[in-house]
Amino acid sequence: MATLVRVQRKLDVIKDEYFNRHRLADENRRKEYNAAMKIQSWIRGCKVRSHIRFLHRKAKVIQKIWRGYIGRKHFRATLKTAYFIMKMNFYNEMAVRIQKRWRGYYVRKFVFNYYVLKKYLKGLVIKNExxxxxxxxxxxxxxxxxxxxxxxxxxxxxxxxxxxxxxxxxxxxxxxxxxxxxxxxxxxxxxxxxxxxxxxxxxxxxxxxxGEGIDTSFSFPPLKPVPPIDKKKIQGPFRDTAEVLQQRYKPLVPTLRVATSITSVQEARKEFKREEWRNRLNDNVFLPFSNVLKNNQYPASLLLSSKYSQNPYGTKYFREEKKEKQITDKDFQRVFTSVHLFDKFGLTYSKTGHVV
Known part of the structure; x- marks a missing residue:
């Protein structure tokens, strides 16, 4: 009971102390929150920078290994090509030496042989005599x-x-x-x-x-008549003479490219347009204004609707972009297997930087 009385006497002091403590806590809460945010951002920045440095070191290792492999591969190819060229040069040089020896032997033995040539000249002198x-x-x-x-x-x-x-x-x-x-x-x-x-x-x-008794001492002797040519057909798959002559002297039949003009297509299109305008085919454009024919559609011109004709200038963009073909629902397919370290990239980030 005495304790309760003492507490009641100190109630105002306790209230004031409680109020002061809450006021101090409210005053320091904002500072502590900002300090905590700074500490967290600094720690997270250190973690991210450390992770990026780690990734950079691993990327450098991968690039070093890959560039070393590419360099060794290129060096092997260059060395192989140089070795092949060296072998071909050596073989060509050896072939030239063999050809030189053989041609020298052949020329000395058969072309410019002194003894054979001397024997030949001796025989030639005897033959001339x-x-x-x-x-x-x-x-x-x-x-x-x-x-x-x-x-x-x-x-x-x-x-x-x-x-x-x-x-x-x-x-x-x-x-x-x-x-x-x-x-x-x-x-x-x-x-x-x-x-x-x-x-x-x-x-x-x-x-x-x-003609006898005439002096023909300075004229050629009379020749016998030539026997008639045998008109028997020559054996072989030869065509008839009339057929060959008909083919050789056949009349000129020009092709379509020669017979027609170069601008025949353009002229035909212009003539078609003039004929269409002359026959008043464009009157159907006023049909939709009528209540009876409001559901009818205007028939397109054959020249513009045909798939075999050329589209006129201005109906098609020269740089037409089809963006619907550039968007796809499929993910990017990697050719090589993924690196386990790269799969974790970004998973340790917070949502504050919108990286995950």
Whole structure:
């Protein structure tokens, strides 16, 4: 009971102390909250920076290993190429040496062999002497034949002249022109006239008609007629002559590219537009204003609606973007397996930085 009385006496003091303590707590609460936020942000920043430094070190290790692998791979490829080029140069040099030795041997043995060439020249000299002797004998033979032919021609001329002048032969009563009484011996022509037979007129005309008795010593000998060509069909898959001539001289048939103009398509389109405007096909554009035809749609022009025609200028954008094709619901598929360390990236962050 005494304790309760003492407490009641100190109630005002307790209330004042309680009020003062709550007032001090309210005054320090904001400072403590700001201090706590600073401490938390500093600790979290240290953790994030430490984690980023850790990731940077691991990324450097990965880049170092990958770049080392790429460098070694490139070095191996370069070394392999250089080794291949070195081998090819060595092989080419060895091949050149082999070819040089073989060509030198071949030239010395077969092309510029001294003994073989000397033997060949010696045989060539002997062969030339033989050919020269044969040519001399042939020229002498041709000269004898020519002299003999000339003598025969002169003899034939004299005999023909003697036959032609047979009327100048001497008789028992009257001496001839070539049998002069003042000569000891008669002339040579007189003897020819005695041996020759006179030419008759019929035989002379016959010889002129047939070409005999004419001096042809300086003309080519008559040639025999050429035998007729055998018209038997040649064996083989040959076409008929008329068919070949028809194909060779067939009339000109120009192609569509040559027969038509270059601007035939554009001209046809312009003509089609003029024909469409001339026939008043565009009157259907006023049909929707009518109550009866308000549900009807205007029929598009064939020139603009056909899929085989070219769209006119201005109906299509030159840089048309289809963004619906750039958005997809599928996640990015990685080709390589993921690194376990990278899967944890961002999971330790708070939602304050909107990283998670």
């Amino acid at each position: 033989i050919v020269r002797q044969e040519l001399a004998e042939f020229a002498e033979m041709k000269q004898r034949e020519k002299e003999k032919k000339n003598l025969e021609e002169e003899e034939d001329k004299k005999n023909y002249l003697a036959q032609k002048m047979h009327y100048l032969l001497s008789t028992e009563q009257i001496p001839g022109v070539f049998n002069s009484p003042y000569r000891s011996l008669p002339d040579e022509m007189e003897l020819r006239l005695q041996l020759a037979r006179p030419l008759s007129h019929r035989v002379h005309v016959l010889k002129k008609e047939t």
